[in-house]
Amino acid sequence: MAGFKPQADLPFVAVYVAQEKGYFHDQSLEVEIQHATSGEHIQLLSTNRVQFSTGSAGDVMKRVASAGVPLVSIAQIGQRDEQSFAVRADSPIRTLKDWEGRLVGIKSTVSADYLALLQIGGVDRSKVREVTVGFDPRVLADGRVDVYPVFTANEPDTLARLGIPVRLFDPTSLGVPGLGLSFITNQQMVEAKPDVVTRFLRASLRGLADAIADRDSAIDVVMKYATGEDRAHQRYMLDTEIEAAQNDLTRANGIGAMDRSRYVGLRDFLLQYGGIAKTVDVDAVFTDRFVKDLYKEGRLVWR
Amino acid sequence: MTARRTFVDLAVALVAIAGIALVIEVWTRVMSVPSYLLPAPSAVGARMAADAGLLAREGGVTLSEAAAGFVLGTSVAFVLATVMASSRPLERTLFPLAILVKLTPIVAIAPLFTLWFGFGTAPKVAIAALITFFPMLVNSFVGLRSADLQEVAFLETLGASGREIFRHLRVPSALPYLFSGARISLNLALIGAVIGEWTGADRGLGRVIFVANANLDLTILFGAVLVLAAIGIAANAFVGAAERRLLHWHPIAVAT
Numbered sequence: 001m002a003g004f005k006p007q008a009d010l011p012f013v014a015v016y017v018a019q020e021k022g023y024f025h026d027q028s029l030e031v032e033i034q035h036a037t038s039g040e041h042i043q044l045l046s047t048n049r050v051q052f053s054t055g056s057a058g059d060v061m062k063r064v065a066s067a068g069v070p071l072v073s074i075a076q077i078g079q080r081d082e083q084s085f086a087v088r089a090d091s092p093i094r095t096l097k098d099w100e101g102r103l104v105g106i107k108s109t110v111s112a113d114y115l116a117l118l119q120i121g122g123v124d125r126s127k128v129r130e131v132t133v134g135f136d137p138r139v140l141a142d143g144r145v146d147v148y149p150v151f152t153a154n155e156p157d158t159l160a161r162l163g164i165p166v167r168l169f170d171p172t173s174l175g176v177p178g179l180g181l182s183f184i185t186n187q188q189m190v191e192a193k194p195d196v197v198t199r200f201l202r203a204s205l206r207g208l209a210d211a212i213a214d215r216d217s218a219i220d221v222v223m224k225y226a227t228g229e230d231r232a233h234q235r236y237m238l239d240t241e242i243e244a245a246q247n248d249l250t251r252a253n254g255i256g257a258m259d260r261s262r263y264v265g266l267r268d269f270l271l272q273y274g275g276i277a278k279t280v281d282v283d284a285v286f287t288d289r290f291v292k293d294l295y296k297e298g299r300l301v302w303r
Numbered sequence: 304m305t306a307r308r309t310f311v312d313l314a315v316a317l318v319a320i321a322g323i324a325l326v327i328e329v330w331t332r333v334m335s336v337p338s339y340l341l342p343a344p345s346a347v348g349a350r351m352a353a354d355a356g357l358l359a360r361e362g363g364v365t366l367s368e369a370a371a372g373f374v375l376g377t378s379v380a381f382v383l384a385t386v387m388a389s390s391r392p393l394e395r396t397l398f399p400l401a402i403l404v405k406l407t408p409i410v411a412i413a414p415l416f417t418l419w420f421g422f423g424t425a426p427k428v429a430i431a432a433l434i435t436f437f438p439m440l441v442n443s444f445v446g447l448r449s450a451d452l453q454e455v456a457f458l459e460t461l462g463a464s465g466r467e468i469f470r471h472l473r474v475p476s477a478l479p480y481l482f483s484g485a486r487i488s489l490n491l492a493l494i495g496a497v498i499g500e501w502t503g504a505d506r507g508l509g510r511v512i513f514v515a516n517a518n519l520d521l522t523i524l525f526g527a528v529l530v531l532a533a534i535g536i537a538a539n540a541f542v543g544a545a546e547r548r549l550l551h552w553h554p555i556a557v558a559t
Contacts, residue, residue: 042519043340067339067519106505109514131422132510134503136414144421 005035006225008234009153010077010208010241011054011181013218018207020221027199033225046070048188052200056082057179057286058112058275061267064285065276070187073263073286075201075256077208078180080244083113086140086150086159086166093146096121096169102146105133112275113171113178114149120174140164152244157236177265180244182286183256190287201290205256205300212242212255254295258288339519350522351529358511362530365496365508368424369534372431373492377439377485379432384443388473389465394444405437409495413502427499427507434495435488442484446477479553482546489538493531 006012015033018024024031034041034050044050046069055063057076063069085104087093093102096117106114110130118125133139133148137155140148141164150156152168159166171178183204189197211218219235226234250257263282270276294300324344330336331343338346351358383401387394409430416426450473458468500509508527515524 046337047340063339063519068337069339069519108517132503132505133422134414134417134501136417136502138414138418139503142418144418 006222006227007154007229008219008222008226008237008241009054009181010211010238010245011183011204012225013211013222013238013241014077014204014208016207016221016225017211017218018203020224021207021210023203023206024200027203029196029199029203031200031203042069042071045184045186048186051189051196052183052185054181055184057182057263057266058270060182060184060285061263061270061280062276065278065280071184071285072187072190073182073184073258074190074197075183075205075291076179076258076262076286077182077256078241078244079247079250080152080172080180081113081170081176081178082151082153082180082244083111083178084150084152084156084168084170085114085117086137086148086156086168087146088140088143089165089167091146091167096123096174099123099147100127101129103129103131103144104147105139105145105149106130107133107135107149110274111149112270112273113176115273116176116269117169117171117174120176138162140166153237153240154233157233161233177262177269179262179266180241187284194290198290198293201256202294202300202302205254205291205294206302208255209300211238215239215242252298254291254298254300256291257295258286258291260286260288339521342522342525346522347525347529351526354523354526358508358526358530361506361508361511361527362534364506365493365500365531366534368427368496368499368507369431369489369492371424371428372433372495373435373485373489375428376432376435376492377488380436380439380484381443381481384440384447385469387440387444388447401437401440404433407433409434409498413498416499417503422503426502427496427504430499431492431495434491434498438487438491439481439484442480442487443477446480446484447473449480450476478550479546482542482550485542486539489542490535493535493538497531 012033015031019031019033036044041050041053042055042063045053054077055071055073056078057073060071060073064071093099099118099121100123104114115125117123118128131145133145137148137150137159139145141159141162147169150159150166150168152170156166156168183201185197211221215235215238219231219238222234222238223229223231245255249259260282263286267276267280267282271279327341328344331341336343342350383397387397413426413430416429420426420429447469450468454472455468458472463471496507497509497512500507501513504510508531511527512524515521515527
């Protein structure tokens with residue numbers, strides 16, 4: 001299992017808790033947790049040097065579409081887009097249309113979410129001033145941009161701690177068909193070792209259920225891995241991601257549930273707004289066969 | 304003789320590079336290595352040809368930022384080295400500060416430069432300047448202090464002023480060190496500009512590399528890296544030529 005830095009992002013909380021409580025051991029799995037800060041885990045996953053990681057459903061599609069990386073989403077943890085656009089709470093910007101004439105930060109490249117929001121809000125892009133800002137939210141705190149793209153789970157809290165409360169334009173609430181983090185593996189694991197995939201997910205999803213039931217204890221576990229991080233900030237992340245992991249689909253089918261129509265919608269949306277250059281076979285980038293087998297009437301079956 | 308030696312050196316380097324590229328080409332083809340892990344050199348070459356205009360434009364942006372940072376950083380370093388070379392107390396005061404600058408992890412503080420200097424070229428130039436500062440400071444300082452003390456004493460007996468000694472003895476004595484510092488600093492300036500572009504830019508090779516890495520598009524990533532290397536080699540060749548021209552009287556010019 002490998003992924004970005006140790007923090008309370010929900011798939012990793014699930015794995016941390018499962019590891020600490022011995023759920024992997026109970027499933028006859030020996031799991032080593034590693035972190036990579038620059039996205040190397042995707043390449044490591046593609047070559048089966050790691051077997052599981054996390055990634056947003058959209059990123060998985062992009063990597064399959066653009067580079068042919070053999071990734072598969074196997075459980076959808078984040079049921080909402082993981083990014084939003086923030087303005088300072090005292091900003092006169094109230095609607096998307098108000099973005100016209102304002103300076104909007106772009107994190108690396110113009111995202112499909114951003115373009116979709118402009119269309120939804122009837123915004124004339126030629127009237128928006130765009131600037132590439134990198135990954136430091138202080139540019140919003142400092143007033144260097146009027147609108148800044150944030151990771152909803154952590155950056156609003158980071159800004160609030162700087163004394164800059166923000167309001168969010170949330171793409172999911174505004175009708176953009178985004179999805180958040182999922183557990184991912186590679187095609188080789190799905191085809192050659194489906195039993196390992198099932199046992200890994202069973203243990204992880206039990207860890208996740210425990211984390212939701214007892215968040216304080218889950219943060220205790222997170223802090224063992226995320227040394228040096230701020231506990232209250234990690235709790236903010238956990239609370240935000242738990243909220244984003246639950247909707248009608250998961251209430252009926254369990255956390256991690258997947259809906260093919262949402263992946264089709266996401267793919268079509270990415271194609272429409274240039275998020276991917278060519279289409280991808282949705283059935284090759286996600287499978288709900290594992291998660292479906294793990295739940296009965298919305299409850300995780302432990303065996 | 305010099306032209307022949309240059310030709311031979313170039314030929315040897317090209318043969319070595321071609322040999323390494325051939326090994327990688329064969330390896331990637333035989334082992335069917337996916338391009339998102341290691342692209343074949345032929346694929347990188349084809350991509351560079353297809354995107355030659357892009358790489359040239361973005362390379363020009365990075366080069367201009369690096370050049371501005373180089374001029375700024377080395378100029379400040381030379382002035383500071385002159386001050387330090389003229390006064391032991393100032394040397395003892397300023398040198399620890401210079402080491403502090405040297406030990407500061409540029410990658411960690413690079414985002415702050417955007418907050419301090421805005422989104423334009425300024426933060427990239429500032430980072431390039433900062434990273435070039437220390438090598439030139441040390442080389443300038445040692446160079447200015449390297450003047451032969453007997454020659455200094457001789458000029459003083461002739462009534463030469465401190466400024467005249469600085470201009471006619473200390474600076475010429477320091478030139479080999481200055482060129483050595485320039486060689487190091489030029490390449491560092493390129494790296495500094497790229498780091499600056501990583502932290503928030505809409506132009507430059509650093510941005511090309513950043514976006515390519517995010518998209519696992521390694522053909523353009525390696526293409527940008529090769530362009531960066533080519534700029535670095537050209538810059539070094541330029542400094543070498545200037546060194547040979549200005550230091551034709553010095554043994555070092557024969558050796559380079």
